[in-house]
Amino acid sequence: MSVKKVWTIFDRSRLYECYECSRCSGSCPATLTHHTLGPRKILLKCLQQGQESVIEDPAIWYCTTCMVCQDRCPQEINIPELLTGLRNIGAQKGNVPEKVKFAVEKIAKTGRSLLTFRVERERERYGLPPLQEIDTEEVSRILTETGFFKDLKIDR
Amino acid sequence: MHVTRDKANEKPKIGVFVCHCGLNIGGVVDVQKVADFAATLPDVVFASANLYTCSQPGQEEIKKAIREQDLNRVVVASCTPRLHEPTFRAACEQSGLNPYLFEMANIREHCSWVHLHDKVGATQKAIDLVQMAVTRSRLLEAQVESSVPVIARALVIGGGVAGIQAALDLADSGFQVYLVERASSIGGRMAQIDKTFPTMDCSICILAPKMAEVGRHPNIKLFTLSEVEQVEGYVGNFKVRVKRKARYVTDDCTSCGDCVKECPQLAPDEFNEGLSTRRAIFISFAQAVPSSYVIDMDLCLNKEGIVACDKCLHACKARCIDFSQKGEELNLDVGAIIVATGVDVYDPSPLTEIGYRRFPNVITSLEFERLINAGGPSHGNLIRPSDQKVPKRVAFLQCIGSRSTRANKYCSNICCMNTIKDALLIKEHWPGTEIKVFYIDIRAFGKGFEDLFRRARREGVEFIRGIPGEIIQDPETHDLTLIGENMLLGEWYKYQVDMAILSVGIEPRRDSKHIQQILNLSTGKDGFFLEAHPKLRPVDTATSGIFLAGGAEGPKDIKDSVTQASAAASRAGILMTRGEVKVEAITARLDPEKCTGCGMCVEVCPYKALRKDEETGIVHIIEASCAGCGACAAECRFGAIQMRHYSDKQIYAQIASITREEPEKKIVAFCCNWCSYAGADFAGVSRIQYPPQVRIIRTMCSGRVSMDFIRFAFARGAGAVLVSGCHPADCHYINANMQTEKRVKRLWKEMQKKGLHTDRLQLAWVSAAEGRRFAGVIQKMADDLERISEKELQKTRAAYEKFLGKEP
Numbered sequence: 025m026s027v028k029k030v031w032t033i034f035d036r037s038r039l040y041e042c043y044e045c046s047r048c049s050g051s052c053p054a055t056l057t058h059h060t061l062g063p064r065k066i067l068l069k070c071l072q073q074g075q076e077s078v079i080e081d082p083a084i085w086y087c088t089t090c091m092v093c094q095d096r097c098p099q100e101i102n103i104p105e106l107l108t109g110l111r112n113i114g115a116q117k118g119n120v121p122e123k124v125k126f127a128v129e130k131i132a133k134t135g136r137s138l139l140t141f142r143v144e145r146e147r148e149r150y151g152l153p154p155l156q157e158i159d160t161e162e163v164s165r166i167l168t169e170t171g172f173f174k175d176l177k178i179d180r
Numbered sequence: 181m182h183v184t185r186d187k188a189n190e191k192p193k194i195g196v197f198v199c200h201c202g203l204n205i206g207g208v209v210d211v212q213k214v215a216d217f218a219a220t221l222p223d224v225v226f227a228s229a230n231l232y233t234c235s236q237p238g239q240e241e242i243k244k245a246i247r248e249q250d251l252n253r254v255v256v257a258s259c260t261p262r263l264h265e266p267t268f269r270a271a272c273e274q275s276g277l278n279p280y281l282f283e284m285a286n287i288r289e290h291c292s293w294v295h296l297h298d299k300v301g302a303t304q305k306a307i308d309l310v311q312m313a314v315t316r317s318r319l320l321e322a323q324v325e326s327s328v329p330v331i332a333r334a335l336v337i338g339g340g341v342a343g344i345q346a347a348l349d350l351a352d353s354g355f356q357v358y359l360v361e362r363a364s365s366i367g368g369r370m371a372q373i374d375k376t377f378p379t380m381d382c383s384i385c386i387l388a389p390k391m392a393e394v395g396r397h398p399n400i401k402l403f404t405l406s407e408v409e410q411v412e413g414y415v416g417n418f419k420v421r422v423k424r425k426a427r428y429v430t431d432d433c434t435s436c437g438d439c440v441k442e443c444p445q446l447a448p449d450e451f452n453e454g455l456s457t458r459r460a461i462f463i464s465f466a467q468a469v470p471s472s473y474v475i476d477m478d479l480c481l482n483k484e485g486i487v488a489c490d491k492c493l494h495a496c497k498a499r500c501i502d503f504s505q506k507g508e509e510l511n512l513d514v515g516a517i518i519v520a521t522g523v524d525v526y527d528p529s530p531l532t533e534i535g536y537r538r539f540p541n542v543i544t545s546l547e548f549e550r551l552i553n554a555g556g557p558s559h560g561n562l563i564r565p566s567d568q569k570v571p572k573r574v575a576f577l578q579c580i581g582s583r584s585t586r587a588n589k590y591c592s593n594i595c596c597m598n599t600i601k602d603a604l605l606i607k608e609h610w611p612g613t614e615i616k617v618f619y620i621d622i623r624a625f626g627k628g629f630e631d632l633f634r635r636a637r638r639e640g641v642e643f644i645r646g647i648p649g650e651i652i653q654d655p656e657t658h659d660l661t662l663i664g665e666n667m668l669l670g671e672w673y674k675y676q677v678d679m680a681i682l683s684v685g686i687e688p689r690r691d692s693k694h695i696q697q698i699l700n701l702s703t704g705k706d707g708f709f710l711e712a713h714p715k716l717r718p719v720d721t722a723t724s725g726i727f728l729a730g731g732a733e734g735p736k737d738i739k740d741s742v743t744q745a746s747a748a749a750s751r752a753g754i755l756m757t758r759g760e761v762k763v764e765a766i767t768a769r770l771d772p773e774k775c776t777g778c779g780m781c782v783e784v785c786p787y788k789a790l791r792k793d794e795e796t797g798i799v800h801i802i803e804a805s806c807a808g809c810g811a812c813a814a815e816c817r818f819g820a821i822q823m824r825h826y827s828d829k830q831i832y833a834q835i836a837s838i839t840r841e842e843p844e845k846k847i848v849a850f851c852c853n854w855c856s857y858a859g860a861d862f863a864g865v866s867r868i869q870y871p872p873q874v875r876i877i878r879t880m881c882s883g884r885v886s887m888d889f890i891r892f893a894f895a896r897g898a899g900a901v902l903v904s905g906c907h908p909a910d911c912h913y914i915n916a917n918m919q920t921e922k923r924v925k926r927l928w929k930e931m932q933k934k935g936l937h938t939d940r941l942q943l944a945w946v947s948a949a950e951g952r953r954f955a956g957v958i959q960k961m962a963d964d965l966e967r968i969s970e971k972e973l974q975k976t977r978a979a980y981e982k983f984l985g986k987e988p
Contacts, residue, residue, distance in 0.1 A: 043583065045620045049672075050649025050664030051533065059672055062665060096533055096649060098584030 027116060030075045033109035034102075039071045041099040048093035048103055054086035063093045063103045070106070079114040085121050087111075120176050128176055132164045192318045195226040195251040196310060197242060199233035199258035201288055206231075208292035210303045214257065217307050221314050225249050234264050239271040246275040253317040257285035257310045260861045261878070262853075263713075278322035280765065280825055285313035289864030290876055294955070301872040308838065308875060315837040319830045319988065323765035330416035331515035332756045335360065337408055337695065340368020341738055342730025342745040343520035344390050349749035350518075351399035355756055358512050359394065360422055361404045365468035366391055368522050369731070372451065372546065374553040374560075376738055377601040378628035383738075384467055384555070391469040403510065404470060411517070411698050414807070415725030416761045420512040426505035428475035433500045435463055435471050439492035445479050449557075452550045455565075456557035461492045461501075465555055475501075516725050516752035519709060520745060521695055523686040523731035526581030526588065533650040534577065536682060540566040541658055542651060544580075544684045545598055552605055562606060564679045566658035571613065571678035574606060575662055577647060578619040582685030590706050592685030593735040596623045599683045600632050603641045615641045616675060618648055618664070626737070644673070651680060686735045699726055700912050702855065704949040708734045719748040722854055722948065723912070724761070727751050766808035766825045766880060770801050774820035781812035781821055784883075786914035809913035810884030814923070826879055831889055832986040838875040839896035844973050847874040847900045847961050848893045852882040852917070855906035856946040856954065863951035870955040871962035874902070881905065883916030887923050888983060890941060895980035897973055899965045900940045902957065907945040917945075934979045937972060939964055 042064075049055055049062035060083035061069070069077045078084060087107040094103050114120070127137045134140065135158025144154055167173055196218035200206030211229045219227035226249045230238045233256055245251055254277065256268050261284040269279035287306040295302035332355055336347045339361030347359045359366070370376075371391075373383040394400055406424040413419045443459035451464040458464075460479040463472070481489040482503055493501045525546050528536040536542045541564045543551070554560035564571045576599045581587040596619070603615045622643065624633040637643065648664035662675045688707040689695075696703055700723050702710040709732050712720040719727050727748035730741040755761070768789070775798040782790045782799060789805035790812055792798070799820075813821040819828060838848050851857040857878050863870065879885060882905025893901050903924055911917040924943040931938045944957045 041585075043620060044667065045579065046646040046665040046667050047649050050646060052649070055665075056663065056672060064665065064667070092649075096531075098579075098586055100585045 027079075028113055030070065030079075030106070030109045030113055033112070034106045036071070038101055039067060039106075041101055042067060042071075043099070044068070045098060047096045047098065051092045051096050052087075053090060053092070054088055058083075058086055060086055063087075063107070066110070067101075067103065067106065070110070075110065075113060079110055079117055080119045082119070082121065084110045084114055084119070085124065115175050118177065125176055125178060128167070128172065128178060132167055132173075133160060134158065135160050135163045190252050192223040192253050193249065193251050194221075194224045194253040194255060194314055194317055195242070195245045195249060196221075196224055196228075196255045196257065196314065197233050197238075197245075198227070198229045198287075198306075198310065199238070199256065200229065200231050201258060201292075202232065205258070205288050205292045205306075208296055208299055208302045209287060209306045210299070213303055214287070214306045214310055218255075218257075218310050218314065221311060223253075223318055224314060226251065233258050234267055239267070242268065242271050243275040246272065246277055252277065252281060253320060254282045255285060255310065255313045255317050256282070257287045257306065257313065259288040260286045260290070260857075260864070262858060262861060280323040281317070281320050283313045283317040283320060285309040286861075286876070289861040291872070293864040293867055294870055295872045296867065296869060298872055305872045305875070311840070312834050312837040312875065312877075315833045315988065316830050319827065319833055320825070321827075323824050325762045325765045327760045327762050328414075328416055329760050330756055330758065331418075331513055332356070332759070333358070333512075333514045334516045334518065334752050334756065335408075335418070335420055335512060335514040336518045336520060338368070338520035338522055338730070338732070339363075339366030339394070339402070339404070340520060340522045340730060340741075341370040341387060341390075342522070342732075342741040343368070343518070344387075344394055345742045345745035346518045346520060346729050346749040346752075347394060347400050348390065348397065349746050350753060351397045353749075353753050355399065355753065357400045358420075358422075358514065359400055359402045360406045360408055361402070362407050363464065364404055364427070364474040365464050365470070366394060366402065366404065367465070367468070370738055371465060371467070372453075372553075373549045374556075375601060375605055377597040378626070378632040380601065380604065384465075388467040391467065395469040395471075402470070405474065406510070408695070408698065409509075414763075415723075416515045416755070418514050418517060418725065420514060420517075422510040422512060423507065424510055425507045426477075427472065428477065428480075428501065428503060428505050429461070429473045430500040430502055431470070431472065432498050433472040434498055435468075435473060436497075437463075437473075438495045438497065439473060439501065442491035442495040444489065444491065445481060447476070447479050452557050453544070453547045455547060455550055515756050516727065517699065518727045518729055518745075518748045518752055519695065519699065519701070519721075519732050520729040520748075521689050521692060521732045523735065524689050525686055526592075526684045528580050528682050528684055530586075531580070534580070534648070534680070534682065535651045535653060535660075539651065539653040539658070539660060540564075541571075541653075541660055541679045542682065543679070544682050545595065545602065546684065548602055548681050552602070552609075562610065564658075569678075570610060573614045573675075573677040573679075574603075574616075575648075575660070575675065575677045575680045576603060576615070576617045576683055577680060578617065578622075578683045579647065580682040580684050581687075583620075588685055588687050588706065590735070591623065593623075594737045595683040595685060597626070597629055597632065597737070599681075600624070600636045600641075602681065603636050604632070604639065607636075607639045607641065614677075616677070617641060617643050618662070619643060619645060620647060626739075646673075686731065689732070692732070697909055699723065700910070701726065702910070702948045704734075706734075708732065710949055719744055719751055722858070725755065764808070766823060767803050767806040768801050768808070768810070768812055769822050769824060770799055771820045771822070772796075772798050774818045775799050776818055776820075778817075780815045780817070784811045784815045784916075784919050786811065786916050807913055809881035809916040810879065811881065811913070811916040811919045814884055814886035815919065823880075823884065826884060828886075828986075829988065831877060831879070832892060833988045834877045835889060835893050835898075836896065836987040838877075839893065839898050843897035844899045844968065845873055845965060846898055847902055847958065847965070848898045849874050849876045849902040849904060849958075850879055850882060850885045850889070851876050851946075852905040852912075853878055853880045854912040855910065855948050856882070856904035856944070858948035859904075859946040859950045859954045861951075862948060863955045866951045868951050868955040870958040873899070873962045873965060874958050881911070881913045881916045882920040883911075883913060885920060885923070887927055888986075890927055891980045891983040892986055894940075894976045895983045897977050899968055899973075900942065900961050902942045902944060902961060904944045904946050904954075904957070907947055910947065934975075936976050936979060937968070940968065940976075
């Protein structure tokens with residue numbers, strides 16, 4: 025299967041604005057805890073060595089799209105958008121952490137990405153009504169038809 | 181002086197010279213083809229292609245052709261007339277041809293440079309532009325230029341180091357100089373700085389002697405607490421109104437300081453960047469010139485003559501406090517003006533992640549200058565604001581507010597060296613201090629700069645590549661933690677420091693718009709005043725007689741400011757020494773036979789140069805007051821007013837020439853000489869590409885464009901029309917472009933009524949620096965051309981049919 029180019033999702037010329045000040049990497053909470061590539065290096069590798077140099081790296085999944093890098097970038101480059109694009113392409117190449125797969129399966133089964141039994145208990149304690157039922161049938165159908173299960177290689 | 185013959189009335193004999201300009205034009209346009217085409221045009225008796233028409237041999241060829249072919253019109257197709265029109269006019273004049281019988285086709289900035297990849301389109305456009313020029317040249321008339329005397333006095337606005345240098349240079353060459361400064365003392369930014377790079381000289385020690393010299397120079401009249409309010413007139417003859425505020429302290433002040441001790445009122449001291457306080461009566465610094473105290477009436481308890489507090493009055497033994505002083509208005513007549521209004525510094529508070537104004541120990545580089553200065557609030561002791569202790573660990577953060585789309589896009593030029601100098605200053609006084617400089621690039625490009633950079637490294641200043649992402653403050657100790665990536669090591673850092681200094685960029689004065697408007701200057705997209713030519717006329721402005729010096733023109737250090745100030749003084753000196761200037765013969769002329777005395781023209785003239793004679797009932801033009809915008813000629817419905825060198829006939833001929841073939845694929849663009857034409861030139865110089873459909877007609881002002889020109893263009897089947905001028909309030913003819921807007925809006929309404937697409941008539945304000953904007957407008961209009969239907973074109977033609985018949 026041919027892999028989509030990230031430049032069809034993200035305008036490459038925006039990256040030419042980067043002059044390597046590293047405010048993004050210095051701001052990234054994920055990078056500061058994991059000491060991985062960081063947004064600056066991902067951006068630079070992508071530009072100079074092509075997307076192949078990063079799409080199979082687990083580092084692209086550390087991004088939580090908190091948007092702080094974009095917020096502080098002096099050139100206003102939308103870095104989270106690039107990361108999202110890279111994760112999309114990475115997933116097609118099989119670069120998906122088990123935790124993400126787990127969350128997707130949860131969504132398919134319960135319509136929610138988290139286990140909710142503790143939430144339900146808390147709600148009950150505060151006298152709140154239980155969480156709404158979700159039509160998991162429909163969620164599952166959406167995930168199938170958008171190719172989610174196929175891309176993430178989740179067996180149904 | 182050459183005697184020129186008025187050959188205008190003879191049968192036209194036109195010579196056309198098409199320039200290769202090396203590969204600048206020749207690399208894109210088939211120059212020989214253009215020249216061959218020109219030779220086939222009626223009245224053209226000579227046509228040639230030249231490698232460099234502006235060169236001496238190129239000019240000789242023009243002169244030779246004028247002599248041998250007895251030419252009475254010359255057309256050169258080359259670069260923008262804003263560059264070489266004077267060159268070729270002079271060549272014509274030397275061969276006995278009136279310079280106004282010369283015409284230029286701009287096939288470089290408006291053609292080859294903007295259609296680099298469309299050789300066929302560019303060649304066709306060049307052919308059209310040459311044909312337009314030939315058509316217009318046939319109708320040119322000889323004009324006589326008049327000379328006006330130049331007043332041998334100059335005005336310098338701003339008393340920083342640039343203004344001081346310019347004033348001294350002019351005064352030393354024997355000219356009278358008025359130096360106008362807004363603050364209570366001259367000195368400017370340089371007086372605030374502790375040391376200068378790269379020599380580490382004491383700033384005020386080298387500036388103070390110059391300030392004192394200004395104060396006592398017999399040829400300099402210094403006005404402090406004064407601002408320029410209005411400027412009228414033109415090169416050589418400016419009338420300037422200056423508003424001078426009262427000082428409330430007479431010239432007898434000995435600056436003993438007894439008054440200050442008694443004053444009850446406190447305010448932040450601006451000179452110390454708010455790091456200390458001053459009283460309502462104050463002197464900004466010890467070396468101030470004039471060396472006199474001043475009362476800040478906004479702070480003083482006394483208001484409008486009501487004396488509520490007279491403590492200073494009683495304290496003053498010399499009896500020099502005078503609450504009754506009034507501000508005054510000064511009217512100055514000067515021949516030249518030098519603008520040296522200086523710069524402001526970037527305020528980093530919007531960058532919340534680095535905590536300026538939230539964390540006391542994060543300060544700016546200018547605040548640091550005051551802290552380390554012996555005359556500053558801490559008497560030269562480096563202390564951190566939170567606990568007044570000497571910091572042991574100091575960080576500098578570079579590029580704060582520079583090189584960023586969030587703040588200023590440009591490099592501020594001085595901050596790298598300023599930081600290196602500051603780091604060395606700390607090392608000099610407190611050698612044990614740990615200093616880290618967080619940078620992106622260190623730009624040490626000037627004479628002696630690299631040496632200073634090396635010295636800083638040798639003295640142990642650490643340079644770390646990578647700006648911290650954020651600064652965190654310990655709420656107890658007010659120590660700071662800097663977090664970021666050390667790019668060169670590929671590692672992450674977390675440094676604790678006692679103090680962080682933000683190396684802030686510099687920007688145009690926040691109120692520079694005011695000076696820009698009263699002097700009719702242009703600004704670049706960075707907001708600094710624009711020079712007439714970035715390489716060859718770097719201190720002139722587009723308005724003749726006005727020159728630039730120092731930071732007002734762009735970020736620069738002291739040495740460059742002084743150099744530029746001397747250059748500006750020299751340029752102003754040349755003008756005043758010559759004693760007279762030639763004024764272009766582009767003025768309005770009235771035909772009393774056609775004038776009905778309706779008075780519409782009188783209403784639109786920004787210069788009050790037209791007056792209705794009550795006796796004869798017709799209008800009379802005061803030519804000396806006319807600046808040549810042409811707003812009157814465009815307003816006159818009876819064709820009674822004609823502009824010299826920009827007549828109706830000539831403009832109709834240009835429009836007719838553009839719409840000769842495939843008019844539906846053409847954009848007829850009217851561009852004013854000062855802003856939009858220059859903006860289109862700038863697009864060319866910057867090689868910003870746009871489609872070749874546009875044909876530009878140059879007028880002095882967009883106010884010259886009459887509604888009938890536009891109607892005529894549509895009647896001829898033009899696809900679209902663009903009217904383009906200076907931004908509102910930036911008009912070089914006071915406000916003549918307001919007439920432009922009024923006329924275009926009126927036409928939009930008319931088109932709407934006739935059921936036509938108003939998109940086909942565009943109005944765009946384009947400044948001389950907005951090449952990209954100009955290209956954008958043309959791109960959009962060219963895209964729209966594709967969508968115009970044959971039916972729509974026919975409808976427009978029919979709607980304006982009665983405006984036909986103006987063709988030559």
